[in-house]
Amino acid sequence: MPGVQAAVIGRDGVIWQAARGTTEAGAPLTPTMPMRLASVSKVVTAMLLARMVAAGRIELDAQVSTYVPSWPADPPVTVRELAGHLGGIRHYNISDLGRIERHATLADAARDIFAADPREAVAGTRYHYSSWGYTLLGAALEGAAQMPYLALLDRELAWPIRIVGDPDATARWPAGGLLATASDVAQLGRLVLPEAGYLPRALLATMLTSQHTVDGKPTGVGLGWRVGTDAAGRKIAHHAGNMQSARSVVVVYLELGVVVALLSNERNTPSDVELAAGTLAEPFLD
Numbered sequence: 093m094p095g096v097q098a099a100v101i102g103r104d105g106v107i108w109q110a111a112r113g114t115t116e117a118g119a120p121l122t123p124t125m126p127m128r129l130a131s132v133s134k135v136v137t138a139m140l141l142a143r144m145v146a147a148g149r150i151e152l153d154a155q156v157s158t159y160v161p162s163w164p165a166d167p168p169v170t171v172r173e174l175a176g177h178l179g180g181i182r183h184y185n186i187s188d189l190g191r192i193e194r195h196a197t198l199a200d201a202a203r204d205i206f207a208a209d210p211r212e213a214v215a216g217t218r219y220h221y222s223s224w225g226y227t228l229l230g231a232a233l234e235g236a237a238q239m240p241y242l243a244l245l246d247r248e249l250a251w252p253i254r255i256v257g258d259p260d261a262t263a264r265w266p267a268g269g270l271l272a273t274a275s276d277v278a279q280l281g282r283l284v285l286p287e288a289g290y291l292p293r294a295l296l297a298t299m300l301t302s303q304h305t306v307d308g309k310p311t312g313v314g315l316g317w318r319v320g321t322d323a324a325g326r327k328i329a330h331h332a333g334n335m336q337s338a339r340s341v342v343v344v345y346l347e348l349g350v351v352v353a354l355l356s357n358e359r360n361t362p363s364d365v366e367l368a369a370g371t372l373a374e375p376f377l378d
Contacts, residue, residue, distance in 0.1 A: 094358035095121035097274035098369075100376050101282050103349040107376055109275050116337060116357055126256060126271040127355040130333025132340040133270040134226050136245070136255060138316020139283060140233055141175055142291050142299055143248045150236040152298075152315075156228060159235035160199050163207065163228065169215040174229040175315040176303035180211040180218070181225035189336075192260045198231035198241055201263035219311040223267035230266030241265050253279050268335060277353035281344045284317065284329055300329055300346070317344075322370060326377070332365050341365040343373065350376055 095116075099109035111123045129136070144150045150159065152172040156179075157165040173179040188205070195201040205224065212220045230241050237244050242257050242265065249255060253276050261269030272280075283290040284300065291299070299315040312318055317329040327347050333340040339356040343366065352373035354365060362368040 094356050094361050095127070096357075096361075097121065097123055097125075097127060097353075097355045098372050099123070099274040099278040099353050100373055101275075101278040101351045102376065103285075103287065106275060106278070107350075111274075113357075121357075123275060124273060126254075126273055126276075127357055128258070128335070128338035128340070129255075129268070129270045129272055129277065129355070130335040130338040130340045131223065131268050132277060132331055132333045132342055132353075133264075133266065133268050134223075134333075135316045135331045135342065136249070136270055136280060137226055137230055137233070137266040138175060138299065139280065139290075140244055140248050141171070141229065142295055142315060144233060144236060146292055146295055150232065156232050159232040160202070160228070161235075162199050162203050163231070167211060167215065171229065171232055172303070172315070173215045174225045174232070176311055176313050177219055177221050177225060178216050178303060178305065178311065179222065179225045179228070180213040180215045180220060181222045181228060182206055182209050182212050183220070183222045183224065191263070193263055194259070195262045198227055198234050198263070198266065202228045202231050205263060216306045218305060219309075219313070223264065226267035227263055227265075233266075249280070252276075255280070268333060274353040274355045277340070277342050277355065278351045281329075281342045281351035281353065282349075284344055285346070285349055287349070330366065334359060334365075339365055341369045343369050345373070345377060348377055352376075 093113045095113035097111045111121045169179045255272040257265045302310040330343040342353045354369045
């Protein structure tokens with residue numbers, strides 16, 4: 093059967109965690125085995141971005157070409173637009189599926205894979221979900237920090253959170269190429285709560301406020317995180333992922349201080365991963 097991990101974290105730490113099923117090799121899955129995060133990797137990148145903004149190392153409204161000299165300055169695109177899927181960069185296409193390549197830097201990956209492709213829209217004019225946009229955002233972080241993405245990850249998300257990169261997915265680390273446990277993901281989610289002290293409150297507000305297109309339409313995405321309410325009207329920040337051998341979600345109940353993470357090693361399983369996560373979290377939300 094598919095392997096599934098889940099964890100729930102409250103204000104005082106881990107409340108509950110469990111694992112069921114098997115690894116892809118058929119061994120029993122345990123709560124401490126790293127699993128593919130798929131697009132939940134994007135909120136990891138968003139947290140790194142916010143930390144660097146707080147430290148004054150990168151500016152949200154700066155042009156990406158400021159930090160990635162190999163990226164064309166025209167048409168322009170900002171760091172903030174990339175973080176909110178407003179950059180007009182294309183998403184994966186069929187030729188990208190199963191791509192296994194190793195690149196020295198994320199800027200190299202952007203140049204080799206999608207820099208020459210037409211834009212989906214003028215930056216800021218239309219929400220267009222883009223994993224390659226997050227590869228470019230990761231390249232901007234590398235350029236601003238003057239260090240590799242995984243080294244930046246180790247510096248800004250130190251123990252006890254342990255997140256690593258799939259060595260066969262160097263181009264996709266910031267968007268969908270990271271691995272961690274459900275407990276690690278839940279602890280990451282807790283960092284968007286003010287009491288965690290990870291980010292200044294004003295920056296948290298920016299991260300958790302929907303961006304808008306230039307004509308005023310809300311996108312439902314701040315900096316990486318999707319923001320809204322659940323079926324019961326509770327304010328949440330969340331993100332899900334789905335790819336070959338991976339299904340993932342993290343949900344932060346912002347007013348209750350509870351975070352739930354669910355990871356599976358089978359695509360589309362569970363099909364409604366947000367509903368499954370909410371069902372797991374429900375007993376802990378009183």
